[in-house]
Structure formats: structure tokens, C-alpha cells
Amino acid sequence: MIPSSRDVVLGRIRNALGPDRAARANAAVQRRSDIPVWTRPVFLDDDTERFIAKAEASFCTVERLASINGAGEAVERLLAVRGPDRDLSIAPSLIKMPWPQSWKINFGAGRLIEKVSITDALAGIAETGSLVFCSEASRPASLNFLPELHIAVLRRCDIVHHLEDIWPKVRALPVWPRAVNIVSAPSRTADVAQIVVRPAHGPKALHILLVEELP
Amino acid sequence: MTAHPLNFDRRVAAGLGDEGLQKSLSALKGSFVAARGRAVLALPEFEALRDDGKAIKDHTLANLDAYLETYEAAVIARGGHVHWARDAAEARDIVRAICKQAGARTVTKGKSMVSEEIELNAALEADGLEVVETDAGEYILQLGREMPSHIVMPTVHKTTEQIADLFQKHHAAHGFPDRTLDAAELIGQVRSVLRGKYFKADVGITGANFLVAETGSNIIVTNEGNGDLTSTLARVHIVTTGIEKVVPTLEDLSVMLRLLARSALGSEITSYTTLSTGPRRPGDLDGPEAYHVVLIDNGRANMLSGHFREMLRCIRCGACMNHCPVYMSVGGHAYGSVYPGPMGAVLTPMISGHEAAGELPHACTLNGRCQSVCPVKIPLPDLLRRLRHEQWEQKLVSGTVRFGISAWAWLALRPRLYRATTSLAMRVLGRLGRSKGAFRWLPLASGWTDGRDLPAPEGLTFSELWARRQQR
Amino acid sequence: MTVQTVNAIAAGAPKAPANPRVALFVTCLVDLIRPNIGFAAVKLLEDAGCRVEAPRAQVCCGQPAYNSGDFASARRIAQQVITTFAGFDYVVGPSGSCMATIRKDYPALFEDDAAWRDKANELAGRSFELISFLTDVLHVTPATSAMNATATYHDSCSGLRSLGIKQQPRDLLSNVTGLKLVEMQDSDVCCGFGGTFCVKYPEISVKMVSDKTANVDATGASVLLGGDLGCLLNMAGRLKRLGKTTRVYHAAEVLAGMANGPAIGEAEDRP
Numbered sequence: 001m002i003p004s005s006r007d008v009v010l011g012r013i014r015n016a017l018g019p020d021r022a023a024r025a026n027a028a029v030q031r032r033s034d035i036p037v038w039t040r041p042v043f044l045d046d047d048t049e050r051f052i053a054k055a056e057a058s059f060c061t062v063e064r065l066a067s068i069n070g071a072g073e074a075v076e077r078l079l080a081v082r083g084p085d086r087d088l089s090i091a092p093s094l095i096k097m098p099w100p101q102s103w104k105i106n107f108g109a110g111r112l113i114e115k116v117s118i119t120d121a122l123a124g125i126a127e128t129g130s131l132v133f134c135s136e137a138s139r140p141a142s143l144n145f146l147p148e149l150h151i152a153v154l155r156r157c158d159i160v161h162h163l164e165d166i167w168p169k170v171r172a173l174p175v176w177p178r179a180v181n182i183v184s185a186p187s188r189t190a191d192v193a194q195i196v197v198r199p200a201h202g203p204k205a206l207h208i209l210l211v212e213e214l215p
Numbered sequence: 216m217t218a219h220p221l222n223f224d225r226r227v228a229a230g231l232g233d234e235g236l237q238k239s240l241s242a243l244k245g246s247f248v249a250a251r252g253r254a255v256l257a258l259p260e261f262e263a264l265r266d267d268g269k270a271i272k273d274h275t276l277a278n279l280d281a282y283l284e285t286y287e288a289a290v291i292a293r294g295g296h297v298h299w300a301r302d303a304a305e306a307r308d309i310v311r312a313i314c315k316q317a318g319a320r321t322v323t324k325g326k327s328m329v330s331e332e333i334e335l336n337a338a339l340e341a342d343g344l345e346v347v348e349t350d351a352g353e354y355i356l357q358l359g360r361e362m363p364s365h366i367v368m369p370t371v372h373k374t375t376e377q378i379a380d381l382f383q384k385h386h387a388a389h390g391f392p393d394r395t396l397d398a399a400e401l402i403g404q405v406r407s408v409l410r411g412k413y414f415k416a417d418v419g420i421t422g423a424n425f426l427v428a429e430t431g432s433n434i435i436v437t438n439e440g441n442g443d444l445t446s447t448l449a450r451v452h453i454v455t456t457g458i459e460k461v462v463p464t465l466e467d468l469s470v471m472l473r474l475l476a477r478s479a480l481g482s483e484i485t486s487y488t489t490l491s492t493g494p495r496r497p498g499d500l501d502g503p504e505a506y507h508v509v510l511i512d513n514g515r516a517n518m519l520s521g522h523f524r525e526m527l528r529c530i531r532c533g534a535c536m537n538h539c540p541v542y543m544s545v546g547g548h549a550y551g552s553v554y555p556g557p558m559g560a561v562l563t564p565m566i567s568g569h570e571a572a573g574e575l576p577h578a579c580t581l582n583g584r585c586q587s588v589c590p591v592k593i594p595l596p597d598l599l600r601r602l603r604h605e606q607w608e609q610k611l612v613s614g615t616v617r618f619g620i621s622a623w624a625w626l627a628l629r630p631r632l633y634r635a636t637t638s639l640a641m642r643v644l645g646r647l648g649r650s651k652g653a654f655r656w657l658p659l660a661s662g663w664t665d666g667r668d669l670p671a672p673e674g675l676t677f678s679e680l681w682a683r684r685q686q687r
Numbered sequence: 688m689t690v691q692t693v694n695a696i697a698a699g700a701p702k703a704p705a706n707p708r709v710a711l712f713v714t715c716l717v718d719l720i721r722p723n724i725g726f727a728a729v730k731l732l733e734d735a736g737c738r739v740e741a742p743r744a745q746v747c748c749g750q751p752a753y754n755s756g757d758f759a760s761a762r763r764i765a766q767q768v769i770t771t772f773a774g775f776d777y778v779v780g781p782s783g784s785c786m787a788t789i790r791k792d793y794p795a796l797f798e799d800d801a802a803w804r805d806k807a808n809e810l811a812g813r814s815f816e817l818i819s820f821l822t823d824v825l826h827v828t829p830a831t832s833a834m835n836a837t838a839t840y841h842d843s844c845s846g847l848r849s850l851g852i853k854q855q856p857r858d859l860l861s862n863v864t865g866l867k868l869v870e871m872q873d874s875d876v877c878c879g880f881g882g883t884f885c886v887k888y889p890e891i892s893v894k895m896v897s898d899k900t901a902n903v904d905a906t907g908a909s910v911l912l913g914g915d916l917g918c919l920l921n922m923a924g925r926l927k928r929l930g931k932t933t934r935v936y937h938a939a940e941v942l943a944g945m946a947n948g949p950a951i952g953e954a955e956d957r958p
Contacts, residue, residue: 006299009458012516013280016524021280028281031274031463032429038271038470039263054483092500109500112410128484137498145443145487163472167465176293176430178495178502179447182488187440191352191368193239193375194246195398200351201406202440202487224890231894540877544894578888580881580895581754582844597795603756616755616887624752624760628767630744641719652954653927662886666893667924670720670952677713677722681741 040162047126051159052210054129058185059198060206068153068211071118072100075151078207079116082149089114089147092138110142117147117203123166124159124210130184131208132166134177141179145187150203152183154210223551223574230545235374236364240543243371248537250481251588258477268474268591271467272528275428276519282428282461283510289431293493295506303333306511310335310420310453311342313507317451319344319417323409325435325442326350327422328366328531329455329511331553332566335420347412349441351405358385364547366554367479367533372546375401409441419449419503421491423456424530425471426508429464432490433508436475443489452491452503458510459527471530474590478532514566522601526561528591535585535595541578550575557585557595564602569611576602638676645674709737710772712780712789712814715747716916721951724916727943728781728817734943735827737777744771748785753792754882762803765793769806777824778814781939782915783846786816791849816846817939818914822855828862832944835865839908840938841899841922842875843915856914856938863941866910871902880921896925903933911935916951923952 003011014021043050052062063074079086089106090099099105106114119139121131131152135141144150160166163182170180187202198204230236255261275282287297298313300306314322322344324330336357339346348357352369356362358381363369370378375396382404383394389408395401413419421442423433433454435442446452462468476482495502518527536542536556547555552563552572560575581596589595606612626633648654648671656664663669709732717724725741732739749764768789772778780786793807821827840860846852853875860868879885879895886892899922903911911926911933913919923935934950949955 004299005301005305008301009299009510009512009516010280010283012512013283013458013519016516016519017277017280024278024281025284027274027278028285028428028463035464035466036270038267038466039260041258041260041473058486112414130484130488135499135502136496137500140500140502141443142447142501145440145447163469164466167469170465175496176492178492178499179443180432180490180492181443182484183486184484184488185438185486187438187486189351189402189439190246191350191355191370192378192398192401193373194242194368194371195375197399197402199406200402200439200441201349201409201444227888227890231890540879540895540898541891544891544898577884578891580844580877580879580884580892582877582881583848584844584876587848600754600756603754604758605756607756607758612756616883620752620755620757620760620883624749624757624764627746627749627764630746630767633746637719649955652949653924653952655928660886662889663924665889666928667896667921668927668952670920670923670927672720673722675722677718677725678741678743680722680726682743 040164041127043127047159047161048156050126051124051129054126055208056129058129060129060185060208062208062210065209065211067213068097071153071209071211072098074209075118076100078149078151085115087114087116089117089143091119091140091143093120094118094153109140110146112146115148116151117143117149118151118153119143120153122158123169124154125163125166125182126159127162128184130182132170133181133183134170134173135179135181136175136177141181144181144183145202147203148199149205149207151207151209154208156210156212223549223578226549226551227545230549233372233546235377236372236546239371239374240546243368243537244543247368247481251478251534251537252481254477254481254483261477264470264474265590265592267470269528271462271470272591275462276459276524276527279458279461279519282463283458286426286428286431286461289428290493290508293431295431295493295508298507298509300509300511300513302513303511306333306455306509306513307335307338309509310455311338313451313453314339314342314344314418317417317505319451321345321347321412321416322418322420323347323349323412323416323445323449324353325419325421325437325445326353326369327420327455328553329422329457330420331363332513333455333511335455347409347416349409349412349445350437351402351439351441354405354409355381362548362553364555365533365536366531372548413444413448416445416449418451418453419445420453420455421446423454423460424475425468426456426461427465427468427490428461430490430492432492434468434488434490436472436485436488438486440487443487446489446491446503447501449503451505451507452494454491454508456508456510458512458515475530475532478534478588478590518565523561523565523598525593526565526598528593529558529562530591531558532590534588534590538584538588540582540584541580557599558593561595561598561602569602569606569609573606573611576606634676634678638679641672641676642674645672648672649674704776706736706738707776709739709777709779710775711739711741712748712772712778712785713741713745714780714782714785714916716920717781720920721916721937723945723948724781724937724939727937727939727945728779730943730945731817731821731829731939732779734830735821735825740775742771748788750785750788750792751882753788753796758796762796765796765807766803769793769803769810772810776813777820778810779817779820781817781937783816783843783850783852784915784917786814787845787849789814816850816852816914818856818859819850819852822858829859829942831862831864832942833864834910834941834946836910837867837869837908838910838912839869839871839903839906840874841871841878841911841913841918843913843918844877846914847875852914856912859942860912860938866941869906869908871906871908873898873902878918878921880917882917885921892921893925896921900925900929900931904931909933912938912941914938919951923950927952
């Protein structure tokens with residue numbers, strides 16, 4: 001019988017690593033429950049302040065709101081400079097929020113027509129000022145990448161200290177998400193003569209609504 | 216992977232003579248190299264993180280069969296498919312078969328060095344598929360039918376003027392008839408041309424910066440967002456990746472991410488870091504219907520035995536080439552391989568063989584700057600020397616060099632004869648050269664004297680003078 | 688207890704014997720091309736209380752063979768060096784490159800040969816590059832010499848990255864009367880010498896040394912110093928080809944007050 005390529009490649013690896021296959025399998029299992037504590041950057045700033053400072057340093061804009069109820073007005077202010085168009089894509093997870101009646105809202109996956117999207121983040125990371133989005137039926141990942149202006153809603157209490165601190169939150173979801181998007185800045189590229197250009201393919205601007213509470 | 220060893224000298228000459236390239240390489244020093252330096256200074260834990268990164272990769276490689284099986288099981292459990300490829304040809308065939316099965320006509324691609332390594336585009340195009348590179352740099356190279364000259368910044372060799380010419384030729388059909396030198400406008404054209412392609416794509420192909428065994432995820436880090444649009448909007452997502460990319464857990468991944476962005480770009484983190492795991496879940500409104508991973512060996516498993524295992528720690532950050540004075544002098548194309556610079560000089564002969572890439576390990580001064588910045592502490596100079604050793608043992612080193620080194624070693628092992636010979640030679644050279652202090656030309660020394668004077672010896676050797684001093 | 692001894696103990700360094708018997712590892716380039724550097728090393732060591740010998744059977748450390756991949760020849764030459772330099776308290780050479788070969792590469796060369804590996808390790812443990820030997824082992828500052836000039840220092844790669852030599856020469860040179868040290872850009876980037884590299888890939892090498900000499904030039908320094916003759920020959924040769932008058936010396940020559948003769952590559956009739 002001709003061995004499968006899987007057998008051939010694993011065979012080459014085992015040939016190089018030696019006969020103790022069971023010990024290696026055991027080591028890999030052991031590692032899951034016994035994760036070494038690796039070095040983490042030490043910083044003492046307040047997590048919220050650090051998150052805002054880092055996000056702003058990465059060309060995001062951050063607006064603090066007492067409640068999500070203020071989001072509609074905040075977005076209106078933001079959109080005023082863009083003209084009268086109020087075609088938005090909003091994650092279905094935010095469908096119950098009090099959005100203005102006058103908006104034309106696509107509660108669905110991203111499309112080319114809507115230039116603005118609103119999505120909600122699972123977490124924020126103080127270390128880097130990043131947002132974490134996990135895809136699911138009511139949270140299409142394309143909304144994080146297709147619009148020109150991406151507006152993200154983040155609860156302040158969901159800001160974690162280190163990058164590692166998001167993993168328990170993701171692991172706790174009922175299903176491991178197809179996409180975990182860690183978004184730290186608007187889209188950019190330096191592929192033309194190393195000149196930084198924003199945007200490349202993703203959003204030109206990333207506005208974060210940092211809310212104290214969601215209803 | 217195609218390498219072009221026979222043209223090495225000509226490619227070097229082309230790189231050295233390319234004014235645009237030389238300007239770009241100087242700029243690279245001021246931008247990404249400087250940014251890396253700042254990012255490392257700003258993180259006191261960076262050295263400890265390098266040790267952690269090395270430890271993570273060493274542990275994973277030492278148990279690679281177990282982690283690949285764990286990874287595979289996790290991918291399958293989340294509805295994905297895993298394919299194993301022994302070599303480049305098989306990897307191409309796997310991707311071609313998936314495309315055929317999907318009835319694909321258009322394929323979008325995120326940046327993937329492995330797909331360059333296996334020369335995937337040509338194979339897909341031969342099957343009649345429309346292949347669209349979506350990374351702005353790779354897109355430019357695709358239009359120009361060129362190889363990347365850097366693994367992170369593929370277009371570092373191209374000037375704005377060259378890109379402007381290329382776009383004027385190709386983008387008129389897309390409604391951009393005028394030549395522009397404005398970088399933002401040029402990128403705007405790319406954005407506009409590619410927008411519709413993401414939706415039109417039947418298959419989206421990306422690489423993987425890492426694979427996580429725990430979850431069965433592939434990770435891509437980008438600043439552009441093209442990789443995410445590619446993997447999210449195509450009907451089928453194919454990940455092409457080397458078998459060495461796996462790490463055990465998400466905590467391990469976190470360490471590697473801190474190292475990668477800083478080493479590659481001098482950033483703390485890239486704009487987008489995405490973990491993709493399997494196809495869209497029931498009820499999901501976007502994401503691919505099918506998710507395939509092609510795990511590619513292509514020479515890697517054989518590197519696990521012996522000294523070259525250390526090379527498999529490489530996370531493709533490009534810091535070694537950014538800090539390599541040879542790369543910075545000749546540019547990436549001189550290496551004639553999709554992997555240039557120090558990491559390429561080790562990897563290319565391992566993948567393509569000494570016969571195809573024999574020159575690369577020698578075109579290095581072993582100055583060690585690459586090793587000092589490598590985020591996973593790969594001893595690149597030692598590995599390059601080790602490759603030279605393999606070539607020496609296999610008699611692949613040129614006859615002249617072989618004769619020269621052997622003759623010199625023969626003499627060096629006979630101190631008395633060595634002293635007699637060298638003191639005579641130095642006396643002659645000293646007499647000829649001392650009045651001017653240096654030679655502008657010497658027979659058989661053009662390698663030195665074509666570009667510099669050769670300082671003349673004092674005339675008497677230290678050992679002669681020391682013997683005289685002892686007699687006194 | 689003197690401050691120096693305290694430092695030595697704190698650094699975990701073995702206490703140096705009062706008048707150690709030191710073998711000078713001359714290095715092949717110094718032996719053949721610029722013995723003055725060897726005698727400067729002898730002076731610095733003798734001034735520091737060392738009894739200096741220069742074993743006659745020495746030739747070269749074997750690095751050209753090692754770096755060319757001819758490990759068998761490199762091993763034979765290493766064995767010759769190990770034998771020649773047995774029994775001395777220290778082996779000291781005016782080159783970071785050669786001494787790094789002895790300290791780092793010899794043990795690696797004999798990784799499969801326990802007997803020779805032990806000998807290689809033993810030699811490695813008592814072998815030092817000259818400048819760092821003075822500062823880190825003997826903890827001495829040479830008697831003040833003088834040089835009225837502005838100088839810039841090139842960090843040779845092996846000494847810098849294999850042996851951690853960076854601050855030591857700058858510290859010692861800062862004691863030279865009249866000498867002003869200025870840093871060039873990229874002082875830690877390779878000059879393009881690289882042993883056989885410079886003649887195997889002359890175009891790349893000349894590009895690299897041109898970048899280096901441009902950085903030297905930009906400092907306005909009239910003197911270029913370094914700790915490895917190979918690099919110094921390369922840079923001096925390029926400077927001379929460009930018609931520059933920058934004088935190039937080994938740091939030991941300046942520290943020993945023996946930089947009054949012609950600089951490297953300089954004509955004899957010049958002051």
C-alpha cells in the first residue's frame with residue numbers, strides 16, 4: 001500500500017525526533033494544563049487610561065459615554081462631517097439599541113454599499129489599546145473590515161490588562177468562534193516607497209465608543 | 216522553489232547599480248530598523264521574551280509530531296480539512312484540486328511566503344484561474360511579474376515612479392487613466408480595483424504566521440486588512456503553511472505576537488491579528504463555507520535532525536535582513552530566492568539543495584548582527600558556516616577556493632616553513648610598498664585592489680623582530 | 688582590599704596572579720603586516736606586570752579554514768594552537784576575531800571529541816582579547832599616552848558580538864591625553880572585511896566599506912581606531928583609495944604610545 005502523505009511527513013518527523021513517540025504525545029497533553037508563565041510587559045498605568053492612550057497613539061479615536069443610549073447621538077455627531085448619507089451596517093447583536101429612526105440600517109454581514117459599520121467588542125486590551133471581536137451569528141466579522149469608518153462599542157469593564165487575559169474570555173464562549181479579530185489600528189500600508197498610507201483595504205478610521213454600561 | 220545560482224554575481228552587480236533600490240534600502244534603515252530599535256528600547260522585557268520565544272519554539276519542534284496531530288484534530292473538530300504535502304508539487308496539486316472541486320474561477324490571495332515558495336500562482340493560472348494578490352505589495356509585484364525582494368516588505372525595491380508607471384499601464388481599464396506619484400492615490404487605486412474581487416472570489420488563500428495546536432487556528436497578522444477580507448468573503452478559505460508554524464497554546468501565541476510585530480515593523484502589534492478556525496458556524500452571516508489547511512513539509516522535516524532544527528524557529532519577521540549589511544547593500548533579488556537575507560541564505564539551500572543555492576551561505580561576513588536581533592535567537596552565522604562545511608564535505612566548493620584554503624592550512628601546520636616563506640614574502644612586499652605605504656595594484660590581488668589600496672607590510676615580521684629582541 | 692579586587696570578585700572573575708605568565712597570540716595579520724601592534728600589546732601587558740612570551744610555533748587561529756567550512760583543517764590548526772599555548776596563565780591577542788575563535792569556536796569544533804574538547808575549553812577559559820583583558824581581568828588602566836586628535840572607533844564584529852567588547856576600548860581611550868573620541872553612525876555595522884569574503888565578493892565588500900568610510904568621514908575625525916587589523920586594513924585601504932588622509936591605527940598602538948610611526952597604509956616618509 002502506498003503510504004499517505006500524512007504518514008510520510010509524520011514519519012520523517014518521527015524519524016528525526018526519535019522513537020519516544022508516547023512521551024512526546026504526553027508532553028503535548030501535559031502542556032495544555034501546565035502552561036508556563038511567560039514574560040509579560042509590566043505596566044502600572046490604569047487600564048482604561050492606558051487603553052485610551054494606546055488606541056489614540058495608533059490613530060484610533062476614543063469617545064467615552066456614560067451609556068450606550070448616547071451612542072446614536074455620538075454617531076450622528078461623527079457622521080455630520082460625512083454628509084447626509086445614513087446608510088449603516090450594524091451588527092445584529094446591537095439590534096435592540098435605540099438607533100435613530102431616520103437611519104437606513106443593514107443588520108447583517110458587510111456589503112459594499114454601507115460605508116459605516118457599528119460592531120461591539122468582546123474585550124479591549126490595555127497593553128496595546130486593541131479591540132477583540134469574535135464572530136458569531138449576530139456578529140459578522142466582515143463588518144470590522146469592509147467599511148470606511150468602523151465604530152466599535154466597548155464596555156469599559158471589558159478592558160483587560162494583558163493580551164493573554166482575553167483568552168479565558170474567548171475560551172468561555174459557547175462555541176469557539178470562526179474568527180477572533182484583534183484590531184489595533186485603522187488599516188494602513190507602506191508598500192509604496194515605505195510611505196505610510198491610511199487606509200489600505202480596511203477601514204480608514206476606527207472610532208471607539210467606550211461605554212460605562214450596556215443595558 | 217526556483218533559485219538562480221549561476222547569475223549570483225550578475226544579480227549582485229544589478230543590485231549595487233540600482234539607484235532606486237539603494238535609495239529604498241537607505242530609507243529602510245531610517246524607517247523600520249530605527250522603529251525596531253525604539254520598540255525594543257521601550258520594552259525592558261524584550262530580551263526575556265526572546266528567550267521565551269526560543270523556548271516555545273524549541274519545545275514545539277521537539278514534540279512536533281504530537282503538536283501537529285493535536286492541531287489537526289482541533290481543525291477537524293471545528294469542521295475544517297487538513298491536507299499534508301510532502302513537497303511543493305504535492306502542495307500545488309492539493310490546492311488545485313480544492314479549487315477544482317469548488318468550481319472556482321477567481322482566487323484571491325493574502326500575502327503568503329509559502330505560496331511563493333511552492334510557486335502556487337503559476338500553477339493556478341495554468342489551470343485557467345484568475346489569481347488576484349490582495350496585499351498591496353504583492354499586487355504590485357503580480358502586475359510587474361516580479362518576485363518579492365523582502366519577506367515582510369515585498370516591494371522594498373520598487374520606487375514610486377516604477378509603481379506609477381505600472382499602474383498607469385494596468386489601471387486605465389479600471390478608470391484610472393492618469394499617472395500619479397501620490398502614494399495615497401496609488402494605494403487608493405489598489406483598494407478600488409480589489410474591492411469587488413473579494414466578493415467575487417470563490418477561493419481565498421492565505422498563509423499563516425502561526426498555527427495554534429490547542430484551538431486549530433491559523434493566525435495572520437496584517438496592517439492592510441486584505442488577509443481578513445480574503446479569508447472572510449471567499450466561499451472557500453485555504454491556508455497554505457509550513458509544518459513548523461505551530462505553537463501549543465494561545466498563551467504561547469501571545470509571546471510570539473509580541474516578538475513578531477516589534478521585530479518586523481517596530482510596532483507593538485499590527486493593525487489586524489486574526490485567528491481563523493474552521494468554516495462559518497451554523498447561523499453565521501459571513502465566513503467561508505469550507506476551510507482547508509495545507510500543511511507543507513518541503514524539506515522542513517529533514518531539518519529537524521541535527522544542527523538545522525534551530526532554523527525552524529524562524530517566524531519570518533525579516534529583522535535579520537533589515538540588519539544585514541550584505542542584504543542592505545545588494546537587496547533581496549540578488550539572493551535569487553523568495554527567501555533573501557540571512558534567513559534565506561540558510562533556508563534556500565535546505566529547501567532547494569546546495570546545487571541550486573550554493574553561493575548563498577558564502578555571501579556573508581559572519582558578522583553576527585542578524586543573530587543579535589533574531590527574536591528567536593537563531594544562530595544564523597553558525598548555520599551558514601555549517602552549510603559551508605556541508606558543501607566542503609560534498610566537494611561543492613569551487614576548486615580555487617578549495618586549493619587556496621588547503622594549501623594555506625598545509626603551510627600553517629608547518630610553522631617553520633611558514634615563517635621562512637612568509638618572512639621572505641613580507642620582506643619583498645615591504646620593500647616594494649613601504650615608500651607609498653600601500654599598493655594600488657598587486658598581481659592576483661585584484662579582488663582586494665580593485666576597490667581599495669592594500670596597506671603594505673612593515674617588512675620584517677613580528678616573529679623575526681621578537682627573535683631579535685630575545686637575543687638581545 | 689583594593690577597589691579593583693572587590694570588583695574582580697564581584698564580577699566572578701578569577702583573581703589574576705600578581706605577575707602572570709602571558710603568551711601573546713600575535714595573530715597572523717599582525718605578525719606579517721603590522722608587528723607594531725604586537726609590540727604595543729607586549730608593552731601594555733608588560734606595563735601591567737605580565738611576563739610576556741610569544742611562542743615561536745604560533746601561526747594562525749585557523750579561522751579562514753573554519754569559516755570556509757574546512758572543519759578538518761581547522762581542527763588540526765586548533766590542536767596545534769592548543770598544544771603551543773599550553774601551560775601559560777593567559778593567552779592574549781590583539782584581535783577580537785582570533786580570540787573569539789579560540790574562546791567560542793574551538794570548543795564547538797571538538798563537540799564530538801571529549802579529550803580535545805576539554806583541552807579546548809581549558810584554553811578558552813584563559814584566552815582573552817587584549818583590551819578586554821586589561822580592563823576586565825587585570826583591571827588596569829595603561830599609563831597615560833598622548834595623541835592630539837579627534838578619533839572615532841569601529842566596533843569589529845566578533846569582538847563586539849562574541850566577546851562583548853564595546854565600552855572597554857572607549858574607556859581606556861578616554862584616558863589618552865589630547866584624544867577626543869566621537870561616535871560614528873553604525874559603528875557596530877560590519878566594515879565588509881569578513882576574512883575571505885572581501886576577496887570572494889569584492890563588489891559587496893567595497894560597497895560595505897564605502898558605507899563605513901562615509902560614516903567615518905561624517906564624524907570629521909582625523910583618526911580611525913579599531914581592535915582588529917583585518918577590519919583596519921580594509922577601512923584604511925578604502926580611505927586611501929578615496930584619497931582621504933584619515934590615519935588608521937589599532938587601539939593598542941595608541942594606548943601604548945606607539946602610534947607615532949606611519950599609520951596603517953600610510954607612506955613611510957610622512958610624519
